[in-house]
Amino acid sequence: MSSEAPETRTRILKAALHLLETSRGQSVRMSDIARKAGLSRQAVYLHFGTRAALLIATTLYLDELKDVRARLVPSRTARSGVERLDAYVGAWADYIPEIRGVAKALMAMSDTDEEAAEAWRKRMEDMREGCAAAIEALRADGTLSPDYTPGEATDLLWTLLSVRNWEHLTLERGYAQPRYKDLLLRTARRLFVRAPR
Amino acid sequence: MSSEAPETRTRILKAALHLLETSRGQSVRMSDIARKAGLSRQAVYLHFGTRAALLIATTLYLDELKDVRARLVPSRTARSGVERLDAYVGAWADYIPEIRGVAKALMAMSDTDEEAAEAWRKRMEDMREGCAAAIEALRADGTLSPDYTPGEATDLLWTLLSVRNWEHLTLERGYAQPRYKDLLLRTARRLFVRAPR
DNA sequence: GAGTCAATTGACACGGTGTCAAGCGAGGGC
DNA sequence: GCCCTCGCTTGACACCGTGTCAATTGACTC
Structure with missing residues (x-):
């Protein structure tokens, strides 16, 4: 949204982290992370390219x-x-x-x-x-x-x-x-x- | 094939077991098991209905x-x-x-x-x-x-x-x-x- | 010969991942 | 004011393994 929102990349990481923490054992989908971060699925792929990459980055x-x-x-x-x-x-x-x-x-x-x-x-x-x-x-x-x-x-x-x-x-x-x-x-x-x- | 072949069900189980043993960590596909047992994929589903069921049966x-x-x-x-x-x-x-x-x-x-x-x-x-x-x-x-x-x-x-x-x-x-x-x-x-x- | 049952064949729906292309809008540089 | 870039969106698509369905074959029994 506006530029005062936290860096998009960080927002994605936070979203992923939170989902991984809370949904123990449940597979976390890329779309879940995107929704949580308030972004489109593509945005996540643009930043991290791959699910594995995102998890590593996390x-x-x-x-x-x-x-x-x-x-x-x-x-x-x-x-x-x-x-x-x-x-x-x-x-x-x-x-x-x-x-x-x-x-x-x-x-x-x-x-x-x-x-x-x-x-x-x-x-x-x-x-x-x-x-x-x-x-x-x-x-x-x-x-x-x-x-x-x-x-x-x-x-x-x-x-x-x-x-x-x-x-x-x-x-x-x-x-x-x-x-x-x-x-x-x-x-x-x-x-x-x-x-x- | 002929009736002297081991019970089909057992053949599937043996195939599954062998694949699970040898391909450690590698995901074993239903089609792999079927091929190994010399059967069609459908035959395996007819016998066990589900991948999970087959693994449990194993x-x-x-x-x-x-x-x-x-x-x-x-x-x-x-x-x-x-x-x-x-x-x-x-x-x-x-x-x-x-x-x-x-x-x-x-x-x-x-x-x-x-x-x-x-x-x-x-x-x-x-x-x-x-x-x-x-x-x-x-x-x-x-x-x-x-x-x-x-x-x-x-x-x-x-x-x-x-x-x-x-x-x-x-x-x-x-x-x-x-x-x-x-x-x-x-x-x-x-x-x-x-x-x- | 009819019926039964195991197995085959080939097609399909589903869903999550990753890809692609076109577009959009806000900001900066000129 | 205009263009351009850049970050993001939208929507469509390929891929692939799982599970489903329907029609068929073929052997064995009665």
């Missing part, structure tokens, strides 16, 4: 907001240690929903595209650090057994996260189709190799 | 084969405890891929349909027992810390399984659409309330 946006770690504070209502663990996993998983699938595409690119590989390495490193912080907290409040070595604990959380998320891209209809896989690759390239947009 | 078939527990033996090539844990989770997850989603539908039915509720309770109980056995094995070989009470350990494995699978139905395209949700409900009723077919 996680990056969250990073910008720097409150990912706040989300990692386990729910106060959790009764058992297991429940707290699940809360950790849930909190993380909500914000890397499809990025794991993109990993494969980027891995595949790594051989030929050094810049992409570097971007991905950095992103993975960030995730590792996030995991390490979570592990520390888990261990501090006694949720996680101290028997695990730091490396093993990291792997464990990593595993918990990935088992929750790794099928998103491969199983969610559409991305299983070769046609979309190519698209995904192009999208990933666009997102990670240059500044988005 | 897990039941596995139960019949009574080798679910054999699958729970962790891979010999796993190097770390975490890797073994992942192997356990993966083995289980492969065989309850969409049943968790159906749970919700059945829960919804439970109020009005006592038979369905009973069928589901029984199925859940079987799963619980399976979990218990797995937990025992996990603890025996030192993968799982003995700090967990039996109940907590069960919950843990349960959680690991569900986080891996609970999005299958809700996120995989198609089942997110209301039209298919109704269908799923009808299918579940057909499968659990009467003998299939």
